[in-house]
């Protein structure tokens with residue numbers, strides 16, 4: 647199978663709107679594809695590099711049910727992961743309780759309880775843990791084992807993050823483009839700003855609720871999106887970010903109403919608890 651890549655952007659949005667350059671952020675699209683990842687690999691749904699001597703994490707809300715391995719990413723594999731990694735760590739592991747209802751925070755009522763673990767891969771030297779599966783699971787929260795093909799792209803913010811005046815000029819420009827070119831004209835939201843699919847870093851979309859800024863419970867700092875878990879890898883048939891030749895839902899994961907489930911972390915202190923948000 648050919649390695650999934652983002653097609654050339656339909657246009658460079660910083661040409662008509664140079665002021666957007668100040669908001670550019672890189673994101674790493676993970677491009678998960680069904681495969682047979684090992685515990686040594688970055689993966690979605692693969693085995694975790696987890697020492698047998700370390701207690702397997704459990705969900706406190708479901709009678710100590712063991713969490714399900716969701717993903718792990720080596721810092722060296724994912725260009726946008728290093729700025730998030732606490733000192734001395736080089737591997738991010740994500741586990742979750744594959745059930746719908748959790749009450750571990752105001753943003754997490756309607757999604758799986760998640761645990762983020764940072765560790766140093768070289769320190770895992772002994773035998774690996776073989777976790778027992780959680781007793782009850784929702785199938786849509788059980789990932790298909792996937793290898794990942796990280797690719798760095800440039801993103802621009804969801805419109806609500808922009809000054810109102812700039813947002814309005816972008817909308818007027820879109821209207822003009824639609825009138826001139828027709829339905830194939832690109833849209834800021836879907837074609838030019840935010841990449842769909844699983845990704846690390848970049849910007850967060852708020853298309854379901856409008857913008858809700860996420861602040862750290864521990865210190866009040868505005869949080870940054872670390873991981874986006876997406877139900878689809880594309881925006882549909884006319885998708886400028888398209889993964890031609892690949893299925894739209896390679897991981898089998900569907901979150902919320904076929905939406906996105908995002909982990910936000912504190913840029914001031916990586917030891918502060920993360921928060922989840924559904925879109």
Ligand SMILES: [Zn+2]
Nearest residue numbers: 705707708743
């Ligand atoms: Zn649970």
Ligand SMILES: [Zn+2]
Nearest residue numbers: 862865912918
């Ligand atoms: Zn904080």
